[in-house]
Amino acid sequence: MKKSVTSAALTAALAAVLATPALAQNTAPSSGAGNWPVYNGNPTSTRFSPLNEINAGNVQTLTAAWIHQAGVIGQGLVETPLVVDGVVYSIGSNDRVFALDGATGNEIWHYYPHLGDIVNEIAFSQLARGVAIGNGRVYIGTVDGYGIALDQKTGKEIWNTQLLDTRKCKGCNFTSPPVVAGKTLVYGGTGGELPGIGKILGVDPDTGKIIWTFEVLKNDPKSWGGDSRLSGGGGAWMPGFYDAQTNTVFYGTANPAPDYDWGNARPGDNLYTSSVVALDPDTGKLKWYHQEVPHDVWDYDAAAGQFMMIDHDGRRTLLHRNKGGFTFLYDPADGTIQNVWQFNKYVNWVKGIDPKTGDLIDRQDPKMGEKNYACPWLVGNWESNSYSPQTGLMYATAVEACMTIEIQRQAPETVPLSSYYFGGTPSPAKTPDGQAYSHLDARDPLTGKVAWEVKSDIPLYSSALSTAGDLVFMGDAKGVAHAYDAKTGKELWTFNLGSGIRGGPVTYEAGGHQYVAFPSGLGGFGGAFIAQLWTKMADYPQGAALVAFRLK
Amino acid sequence: MNTFSLSLALLAGVVVNAAAFAQDAPPIDLKNPAAIAAGKQGFDMTCTGYCHGKDGIVGGAPALRGRTDLTPERIHATIANGKRPPGGKIMPAWRGTLSDQQIWELTAFIVSLRDAK
Numbered sequence A: 001m002k003k004s005v006t007s008a009a010l011t012a013a014l015a016a017v018l019a020t021p022a023l024a025q026n027t028a029p030s031s032g033a034g035n036w037p038v039y040n041g042n043p044t045s046t047r048f049s050p051l052n053e054i055n056a057g058n059v060q061t062l063t064a065a066w067i068h069q070a071g072v073i074g075q076g077l078v079e080t081p082l083v084v085d086g087v088v089y090s091i092g093s094n095d096r097v098f099a100l101d102g103a104t105g106n107e108i109w110h111y112y113p114h115l116g117d118i119v120n121e122i123a124f125s126q127l128a129r130g131v132a133i134g135n136g137r138v139y140i141g142t143v144d145g146y147g148i149a150l151d152q153k154t155g156k157e158i159w160n161t162q163l164l165d166t167r168k169c170k171g172c173n174f175t176s177p178p179v180v181a182g183k184t185l186v187y188g189g190t191g192g193e194l195p196g197i198g199k200i201l202g203v204d205p206d207t208g209k210i211i212w213t214f215e216v217l218k219n220d221p222k223s224w225g226g227d228s229r230l231s232g233g234g235g236a237w238m239p240g241f242y243d244a245q246t247n248t249v250f251y252g253t254a255n256p257a258p259d260y261d262w263g264n265a266r267p268g269d270n271l272y273t274s275s276v277v278a279l280d281p282d283t284g285k286l287k288w289y290h291q292e293v294p295h296d297v298w299d300y301d302a303a304a305g306q307f308m309m310i311d312h313d314g315r316r317t318l319l320h321r322n323k324g325g326f327t328f329l330y331d332p333a334d335g336t337i338q339n340v341w342q343f344n345k346y347v348n349w350v351k352g353i354d355p356k357t358g359d360l361i362d363r364q365d366p367k368m369g370e371k372n373y374a375c376p377w378l379v380g381n382w383e384s385n386s387y388s389p390q391t392g393l394m395y396a397t398a399v400e401a402c403m404t405i406e407i408q409r410q411a412p413e414t415v416p417l418s419s420y421y422f423g424g425t426p427s428p429a430k431t432p433d434g435q436a437y438s439h440l441d442a443r444d445p446l447t448g449k450v451a452w453e454v455k456s457d458i459p460l461y462s463s464a465l466s467t468a469g470d471l472v473f474m475g476d477a478k479g480v481a482h483a484y485d486a487k488t489g490k491e492l493w494t495f496n497l498g499s500g501i502r503g504g505p506v507t508y509e510a511g512g513h514q515y516v517a518f519p520s521g522l523g524g525f526g527g528a529f530i531a532q533l534w535t536k537m538a539d540y541p542q543g544a545a546l547v548a549f550r551l552k
Numbered sequence B: 001m002n003t004f005s006l007s008l009a010l011l012a013g014v015v016v017n018a019a020a021f022a023q024d025a026p027p028i029d030l031k032n033p034a035a036i037a038a039g040k041q042g043f044d045m046t047c048t049g050y051c052h053g054k055d056g057i058v059g060g061a062p063a064l065r066g067r068t069d070l071t072p073e074r075i076h077a078t079i080a081n082g083k084r085p086p087g088g089k090i091m092p093a094w095r096g097t098l099s100d101q102q103i104w105e106l107t108a109f110i111v112s113l114r115d116a117k
Helices: A007-019 A524-530 A535-539 B003-024 B033-046 B048-052 B072-081 B100-112
Strands: A062-069 A082-084 A087-092 A096-101 A107-111 A132-134 A137-141 A146-151 A157-162 A179-181 A184-188 A199-203 A210-215 A241-243 A248-252 A275-279 A286-291 A307-312 A315-322 A326-330 A337-342 A372-374 A386-388 A393-400 A402-407 A424-429 A437-443 A450-456 A465-467 A471-475 A480-485 A491-496 A506-510 A513-520 A545-551
Touching: A062 A491, A082 A132, A082 A506, A087 A545, A096 A137, A132 A179, A179 A241, A184 A248, A241 A307, A248 A315, A386 A465, A393 A471, A437 A471, A465 A506, A471 A513, A524 B048, B033 B048, B033 B100, B072 B100
Parallel strands: none
Antiparallel strands: A062 A545, A082 A087, A087 A096, A096 A107, A132 A137, A137 A146, A146 A157, A179 A184, A184 A199, A199 A210, A241 A248, A248 A275, A275 A286, A307 A315, A315 A326, A326 A337, A372 A402, A386 A393, A393 A437, A402 A424, A437 A450, A465 A471, A471 A480, A480 A491, A506 A513, A513 A545
16 A cells, blocks of 8 residues: 555665765756746746747747647646646646656656545545756645655656645645755645645655644644634645745745634634745744735635746835735845735725735625625636746736625534535625726736736636746636736637636746646636536537647 | 236236336335425535536536436436446545435436426
């Protein structure tokens, strides 16, 4: 059985550690121009590539080069693949990992973990958003709570250890890759709607042993009244961001549980849920935090927003999006708020957020027994954005839709393993003027000022990719890949991939040429929820195919 | 066989079949409004959000409204056993987590969606 670490595996792991020279850092692969070595593309997390063989002048001739079929479509293909030295590292539903030749799509190796039967029972099953690479290894976190390290060249398992007790923590697991953070491999576990205590873990990259644990729920009765902390949710289910310059790993944390509050479900501000936390990756100690939504009663968690480091005027600003429709700008050294700007057009849960302090202005908490109506919707605004230092513009999508919230009292001990501690039902709803649409904006990242906007009836639903070829790549929920002129927003190229695009397109170099790879296959809970508002999407097919393009 | 014997035989057949059918029949009255209401509450709490959507109005899982093809027995079995289509999306098995009464109440609610658009 997969669970026990056999002595053979231990011996192999020991041999691997002894064989390699002692490394002070857990070295991430080179972020050379042709690589995509980390989830958000590069050390500033901007999903921008300096490659420009493909550019606004020739993208019309972009043609399909190869397709890799992931084989399991359960939760689509919602990954952002990594690419190092012309090899694409892809992960699909059920944590199946592939190393592919970037020029031909031919498989070099694959690794299929033997997942425990618990994956047939838990809520957040089958989902896989990416892998991490460092020290000649490929690292993953599995949907049954294990951390696994594979040899980057061969795909052979190096270590495989249980990091979370998925049954005990009410279904907590990993649906995103860990972060290579200096000497430590950092894992963020799921949480949010699960009635447990969400965690971020610091793991030894050589052995898989847990070095430190950061419990996302602060152990403070003023923050968590009664025994609400025991089922308070939290967690950090999207990849964090490692900043080598300050040796800090940043995470956006998940919302508290229950999502909705019937009155006294969890008295207090519920730290550190729906927050940005800055951790020392060597020790797990908290350096600073900002709680973007204190006592979150909407599910506007911080986990979904990617971090970006924006360099300007000799200064570095850390940008982070919150699901509630606002972008926060922080001083990465200490979390001082530099600005807050609204990116969703329809926002009614607060009047605004103070751009100097981050304080919520005039919050409108949903109430038990009332017809609550909140904007924006809790789904959408999850995907990563892109910032091009060439245009100075940030490319980000937003879904304009709202929700009605019906609050229901729920006892945490009655929540089955397969279910959620929601405390109510959020249902999708149109905006006050009867709309539901999405838009891709090009904005000044520091002020939010819009340079151009593309509106779409079908949600623009993938992560964004921008390149030095002055292109922005984006995929929609139907499965069409788009390329836009980064300066003007003019659509220059499309390709119908056949199933919704929710993951992240990447670009890389292989065999001397530039490729753009799009993962197609809707999956994810955004895919599930979104069909409730865009009802024609209920007929959209599932899928799981990674499609690479190059110039003819 | 004379007509009377034939009728008896036919009647016996009907009675036997009815008895067999009664063993497969749900243990609760699926049309009972209280059962449907209990099922709806359970559905809202457990089945909607990420999967079947409020009132079965689409989601990431198959639609449950207007499903005249689903017999109560099949609905009950699917909820109890879950579904694991090869390579597809997993539905957990709810037997053991929910009582059989609760599963039949959910069934009653889903049956009530048969005529829903």
